[in-house]
Every structure is written in structure tokens, then in C-alpha cells.
Amino acid sequence: GAVVSQHPSRVICKSGTSVKIECRSLDFQATTMFWYRQFPKQSLMLMATSNEGSKATYEQGVEKDKFLINHASLTLSTLTVTSAHPEDSSFYICSATVSGGENIQYFGAGTRLSVL
């Protein structure tokens, strides 16, 4: 149980385009999902906390207009990187906690974004 699916696993796009990444909890409901960014051989940097039915909470320094988060249901959160630029190239990972469950995060497989 507690499987999180993240799609796509890899995307290559041109500078200026927008990219949408989906994060789904397959066998549980997730009131809260999290979006991280990870650079090679570095730790996970929390970008925002996604709450079902309300606005996301962004960490300091993360542009909310650039990284749009939507959490429309208890099983789906999306991250849209708007007008992507090469510096946005990174590994993006989502995670989810089971609603009413233990405070453990279950991670998606991640999305490697390359902006040309």
C-alpha cells in the first residue's frame, strides 16, 4: 500500500514552455502532498506544501507564480512550471502523507526536467 505515482518521469522542453507534473496517491487519500526539488548529490529542498481544496503554502524563495500547484482532489496534486528556463532544470519529487495516518511521507519516483 501507500503508492505514489508521479508522471512524467522525464521531460525535455524548450525554454519558455510550461510543464505540468502530476502526483497521484494510488491507494490512499492524501490531504497533504509535498513538492521537492533536488539537485545532483544534494538534499531535498521543499518547495511547497499542497493542501487539498486550498492554496498551497510555498517555502521562502519559491515563486508561487512560477511554480503553480493545484490540489483539486484527495488523490491528485499537480505542479506546473510556467515559462520554464534552463535554470529550472532539476529533479522534482512529490510526496504524500496518508490522511489520518502516521506522519510518514511516501514519495513518487520523481520527474527529471531538462529545459533547453
Added chain:
Amino acid sequence: GQQVMQIPQYQHVQEGEDFTTYCNSSTTLSNIQWYKQRPGGHPVFLIQLVKSGEVKKQKRLTFQFGEAKKNSSLHITATQTTDVGTYFCAENAGGTSYGKLTFGQGTILTVHP
């Protein structure tokens, strides 16, 4: 905000040797979680420690939480090549930040056969 310092950043061992990674905080931690991320993969939850002085074991892995709840360690006995990956500690802040994790920098473990 709360920072969790993790050392060492890298550790290279021969298969069969032991390995330990440490997490330290200047303030009391509410709890500590440990995750493993295989190369090219995503973090996978290993364990959560909550009580002062707590020790938990998973086969060759031993997890400890300090008496003052300011440090934690993960020890692997007789490493195997399957242990390769990055090990992260993370604090779960709780309260209004329920679920939000603060990750340590991670320790990258390489095991030479």
C-alpha cells in the same frame, strides 16, 4: 528555522565493513525519520524514532535517538552492495507544520565489492 546537520557527506567502504551516519541538531527534535534513496531513485521511508534514547533495529540496520533528542544515528553492520545509496535523516516538525520534513544533507554511501 530548524536545521539538521548530517555527517559525513560521503562514505566509501569495502563490502563487509560497517557504516554509520550521524544527524545533529542544536535544538531538541520532536522526532527523527530516516530515508534511503537509491541512485536514480526516490526516497523510501525506513523508520521513525520518537522517544528519548530509543533504539530500533531492522536486520543489519540500527537506529538510535539520543537521550537529549538532539542527535540520531544510523549504523549498518557488514555492508552489502545493496546498501548503496543516500541516507537522509529528517525531522518532522509537527504542530501547524504537520507532515513537513526538514531533511539533513544526506550521506552518500558507496560500497566496493
